[in-house]
Amino acid sequence: MRLLPSSRIFVAGHRGMVGSAIVRALQQEGCNGLILRSRAELDLTDERAVRSLITAERPDIVVLAAAKVGGIQANNSFPADFIRDNLAIQSNVLNASLDAGVQRLLFMGSSCIYPRECPQPIRESYLLTGPLEPTNEAYAVAKIAGITTCRAFNRQHGTAYLPVMPCNLYGPNDNYHPTNSHVIPALLRRFHEAARRGDQEVVMWGTGQPLREFLHADDLAAACLMLLRDTDEAELINVGAGADQSIRAIAELVAEIVGFGGTITHDLSKPDGTPRKIMDIERIRALGWQPSISLRDGLRGVYASLTAPGGLWAE
Ligand SMILES: NC(=O)c1ccc[n+]([C@@H]2O[C@H](COP(=O)([O-])OP(=O)(O)OC[C@H]3O[C@@H](n4cnc5c(N)ncnc54)[C@H](OP(=O)(O)O)[C@@H]3O)[C@@H](O)[C@H]2O)c1
Structure with a gap:
């Protein structure tokens, strides 16, 4: 079943960053048959409730963008919650979808689940070939x-x-939580707050030299749409930016965008993590998708909406 404007699509996690980007992309595609439930309406860890929704609504396609997600600190501090909630959400949605005859489903993995010491760039075939990041x-x-x-x-x-x-x-x-967010939101928050306070210095952990890749959620959503609309792909596929930059370069870009005029220094007693992490995106490129939003444009847009009237950091 390929995606059509008339398809009935259940997007689980539609209020999250990925889910909301997929909903925007589907709406732009003219899809009106979206089935959306907030967490208050449907707790995805509740097997009976999930089964009852999927059986009653009979979606053509399910997009599973709901998960318990967090940065290193949260993952490290609450491993029980991460495995328990995620296993429950996935099993409930996958099993109920299969039993209701749903033929097409998109499951959201993550580059951080490839083995810790992967050769770079990371190919899809490297999954399950080595020990994980503890x-x-x-x-x-x-x-x-x-x-x-x-x-x-x-x-x-x-x-x-x-x-x-x-x-x-x-x-x-x-998610801009002070202790439980990913790299970009954490940098945006730190530099935004430093700029507002007029700080002269922001100290970063480590050397700033590790290389990382970042993709705008709207680019990911465009990739998901293309896969569902134009292909019958069902084997694991990477969606990345295809280019990486040093953490230091990303911090400088963030500093420029938020108007931080001080200096960026490094606390070299803190660890750097893996020197380079980048995915091989040849498979999805060959299917006709490539990223279209530069990091500079993407970050500018995100910061503009955070500080616009009604935004999270509006003054
Ligand atoms: N963010 C990244 O950098 C990144 C990178 C690679 C892969 N991914 C993957 O993309 C997927 C989505 O991530 P995201 O960044 O969009 O996360 P997110 O913004 O935290 O969104 C997750 C969504 O799942 C919902 N949810 C969680 N537990 C639920 C439950 N028990 N019942 C109902 N809804 C529940 C949340 O609802 P509430 O709004 O009520 O909390 C939220 O809307 C995840 O599978 C993640 O692994 C993310």
Whole structure:
């Protein structure tokens, strides 16, 4: 079942950064048959409630963009919550979808679940070839179980449940929690606050030399739409920016965008993490997608909406 404007699509997690980007893309595509439930209306860890929704609504396509997500600190401090919630959400949505006859589903994986010491750039075939990053092992094992479930359902039941592997993302509706956010929102917050206070210095952890790739959530959503609309792909596929930059270069860009005029220094007693992390995106490029939003444009847009009237940081 390929995506059509008339398709009925259940987007689980539609208020999150990824889910909301996918909803925007589907609406731009003219899809009106969206099935959306907030967490208050449907707790995805509640098996009976999930089954009842999917059985009653009978979507043509399910997009699973709901998950318990967090930065290193949260993953490291609450591994039980990460494995428990994610296994529950995935199993409930995947099992109910299969049982209701849903043929097409998109499952959101993550580049952080590839083995810790992967050759670079990371190919899809490297999954499950080595030990995981210990700080997010519980999250990664849950996600890998979801991918293996998709593969097993496809093999045994002939479904086309597609696991997508995005790199680090940023975009509207990101999480700006002071201790539980990803790299870009954390940098935006730190430099924004430093600029407002008139600080002369921002200290970064480590050397700033590690290389990372970041993709705008709208680019990921465009990739998901293309995969659902134009292909029958059901094997794990990377969606990345195809280019990386040093953390220092990203920090300088953020500083420029938020108007921080001080200096950026480094606390070299803090660890750097993996020197380079970038995904190989040849498979999705060959299918006709490529990223279209530069980091500079993407960050400018995100910061403009954070500080616009009604935005999270409006003055
Ligand atoms: N962010 C990244 O850099 C990144 C990178 C690679 C992959 N991904 C993957 O993309 C997916 C979405 O991530 P995201 O960044 O969009 O996360 P997010 O902004 O935190 O969104 C997750 C959504 O899931 C919902 N949710 C969580 N638990 C739920 C529950 N028990 N019942 C109902 N809804 C629940 C949340 O609802 P509330 O709004 O009520 O909390 C939220 O809307 C995840 O699978 C993640 O692994 C993200």
